[in-house]
Amino acid sequence: MAKKLDKVDVVVVGSGWSGGIVSAELSKAGYKVVTLERGENRKTADYTGVKDELRYTNRFEMMQNLSHETITSRNEINETALPVRTQGEMMAGTDLGGGGVHWAGASYRFDPYDFEIYSKTVERYGKKKIPEDMTIQDWGITYDELEKYYDKFDKMAGISGEEDPLGPKRSSDYPNPPMKETPNLRLFKDAAKNLGYHPFQIPSGNITENYENPDGQVINQCQYCAFCTQYGCDFGAKADPIVTVIPAAKETGNFELRTQSYVRRVLHDGGKANGVLYVDTVTGQEYEQPADVVVLAAFTFTNNRLLMLSEIGEPYNPKTRKGVIGRNFNGQYNNSHLGARGFFKDKKFNLYMGAGALGATFSDFQADKFDHTDLDFIHGGQIEIRQYGDGAIASNKVPKGTPKWGPEFKENSIFYANRNLNLWYTNAVMSYWHNYLDLDPTYKDDFNDPLIRITNKFTDQDFNISKFGIKKCKEVLKEMGADIIDEDEIPKKFNHVYFGGHYTGGVIMGDNPETSAVNNYLQMWDVDNLFVVGGSAFPQFGGIHPTPTIGALAYRASEGIEKYLKNGGQLATAKDNSSTA
């Protein structure tokens, strides 16, 4: 029997970037906020002195424990989905701060083209450019409208960067200077310049100077210690929710955090959310937390699943292509971040040093900055070189043709440990009618609730865009003087590995309730006091890492929630006709 708690203004599900930003903004505005996090409480001390590759990179210390709940996955609508059982195949953040704690820190903005991709593609190339099965659509918000929220995120997070010569307009400079330039990044930039491209340092959430953000929270200077992606920061030097928005929320006195609180349902009747039902996983006690506004701000899978389990919104049906919840599931799988690896016989780099977002890039082949008239795909991506700081277990890269084990492997893996550089193309991934989310008919979680089921397959667009990107990476590596260049092979099929956390959609935003679940404040069309915040709102995936876009949307949503708390009602006007074909 659930114990009913006192009503609060806002209950937030999830404490990552989305939940953290919403919690901070609303509690700063004077509203009483309760935030529920399924994982454990965490602070910087949890990540100090634990630079341990095996524990974090190979045993996924910071990732969701799948014994309680996982996802199921299949390629085709008529297949039986199977559970993704191991953390090696499915990495979603958990614990306070969520994926925002173990992210790498690459802090790009999506391109203006992304937000109006349908209209702009049709405008430039005609309707025929978009294949029938592709369900891309405009976001219901433009880059110019979102810019001030991006700016807010950059300043809160202290993003360290330099302007992309081909990038979209910014209202202010990056709050901190770019990261240091290492010899391998310089080699990349020189080669890119020789080829006529416009390289720059990757904007970074690893902060380059001690920085106090507008909330008064301090982020320390990055030490380039190499234990970054898949780790929490040793020094509080990475922009993450536990050193920024969570303490900012706590300082207001209006915020209560409850960890190890697993939300099972959004409670609702008559088109209004009343609160959430959750379980304290330490005691097993069930609680009902009533609130004026309910905010789902968990990872894509959880946002979708909670709506489906709570029977809110019309579930997407791929056969009729009607319904919205679960529609346009998208993301970057093994069909993105492909490129080539160069091996250098006479050059040795300090590859064991690095930081998550240390790298260089150019955007000449991003979005619609290049003419696609004669190309067999739309959109694009960044060509990137990264210097994460290779661990000793990870750095076993050998030229193709080397056996996977034995004497020759040992010799080459040791020789090339500090003599190889990888380039990749962070290409965009489009949405299709056949890629979606629903509830699995067979597999259940600890509470006997169905798992979320993913149906996802690749298309010609995916193959063609990867092929293009790999060719460009190879061209740059050649100019860099690599002795051996090995191209990545393009996968024919989705491999059901959910590795990078770039999985979005399913509760997408837009200007039409027929084709979107939330408006451009991330407010549900069907339920005015329910906001669904996070990557789940992406109608398709842009050509670059998503975090600042998720942050910007969370600031936008916070503004919307405040408006709703003041005036109530639906904040956007639905367009009558669909923006898609």
Place this chain on the structure above:
Amino acid sequence: MSDKYDKDNEKDVNTNDKDGVSRRRFIKNTGLVAGGVVGGSLLGGVVTNQWNTTPDKDTQTKGNKTTPELQDARMFFSRKEDFEVLKAATERIFPEDDNGPGAVELGAPYFIDKQLAGQWGSNAKAYMRDPFKQGKQVQDYEHQDRDQDKQGPHSDTQNPTPTPRYQTRLNRGEMFIQGLRKLDKESQDRFKKKFIDAEGDQQDEILEAFEKGEVQMKGVEATTFFNLLLQTTLEGVYADPVYGGNKNMQGWVMKEYPGPRAAYINDIESDDFIKMEPKSLRDYQG
């Protein structure tokens, strides 16, 4: 931060290198290595115990080359014979050579034993609920390549469409026990001798058959077991010594990997490669 870092750099050269070389010479001269593999249990035990030093600077045993490491004992594998097969197999995967020690000397078999005894070995964080659909799926789950289509033949179990990979009710510990016994049986069947007594190229032939999935195991693909063995061997060679492998950080010495450090902020722009004496978590946590 930079103070601590500078101090780290001042430490003089690594003495382990010298030990490593002399040990290798010893092994070669005394013929302990048959076909590149440390043979019978007695000699294997001698090699893994006698010359390992402890990296722990606080203990009194520093420099005492004959002190055995007390943690080098089996806690997962009950049968010594299984562990002997494991030793021989890991040494074929990562053999001793002129670069430095192989898997056995680095303690990789003990590393694996400890890993399997813990939560990872019993799949504590994996989703292990029914139904386990067997027979059609690709189980080559430990392979890190992006493209499953390239991961070797799966004979009658090949599914034209990849699926989530791990679909067996066996946990990792169970896979290892079955796999090691199967390696031994395969050696008996093919060569009429134990795996540990087979020649190096015969051991390779068996390992390759597992890698290609040509050997039938129960409830799991041989390829899956092989990839698990390969992955954990490399982990045992290169993970922090706290886990029982990478003895004396000799895996890191070979790769010129410095171990966990507070900061590279003063060195990261250097045009030259910087070689540092490795430090372990023990050093880093202080």
